Amino acid sequence: MKYKVYHLIIVAFVLNSCGQKLVYFQQKETSKNKSDRMEVSSAPNPEEHLISYGDVLYLTFNTEDHEIQNLFVAAQTKDGGIPGTVVQEDGTISIPFAGTISVVGKTIAQARKLITNTLKIYMTIVDIDLRLNGFRIVMLGSFHTPGIKQVPGNRISIIEAIGLSGDIINDGKPYKIKVIRQNGKEKVTYLADLTDVDVFKSEVYYLQSNDIVYAEKLSRSFVRENITYISIFLTIVNTVGIFLLQAGK
DSSP states (O other), X not given: OHHHHHHHHHHHHHXXXXXXXXXXXXXXXXXXXXXXXXXXXXXXXXXGOBOOXXXXXXXXXXXXXXXXXXXXXXXXXXXXXXXXXXXOTTXXXXXXXXXXXXXXXXXXXXXHHHHHHHHTTTXXXXXXXXXXXXXXXXXXXXXXXXXXXXXXXXXOBHHHHHHHTTOBOTTEEEEEEEEEEEETTXXXXXXXXXXXXXXXXXXXXXXXXXXXXXXXXXXXXXXXXXXXXXXHHHHHHHHHHHHHHHHHO
């Protein structure tokens, strides 16, 4: 009887520990943030955004010549419903009169200046505006709707991205979300813990172009997927245990 009670206590402890790991935004002993008044990482400056392939840039050309203005408007496509010019895999965009211009690795401010100076070769007065109108991220692993997501606008938080992907499914690890980010020629992996209020202060709270967000599976999913084999194994262990007890009498 005592044997069964001890096992029930262990099971209850394990279930309680698992439950604590799945509750979002807890104020833990090690948390620097406060659950009732949380500090949030500063929003990125759109002008300092480093352009990457897949970004959607919106270019407006201000002129009294409606024919030229319409030409620039017509050049804006809709990638995933987001109007603008998509940065190609080779890092270029196509612009009327100027042709292809390489913009990857440049900030929005730098690209705007480059485009303006290029168009001045063909036009006397050039007044343009360039802004980030969308970008893409990749959501992988234990999400309800993983995949490549087209983000409208110039920013998205990791919380919004997970919401956009239908939240983490039951066998996911909210306390161990990996964010893989391109940093120069390297890919750097960061960890985000959704169960800790400090996630709002994380350096990956705001995602960047082509970030990969990966939610690992909980180990208990292994148990669920292999329940038949585990049951057989436990039956064998139980049988062997009874045999050894009887043999020891």
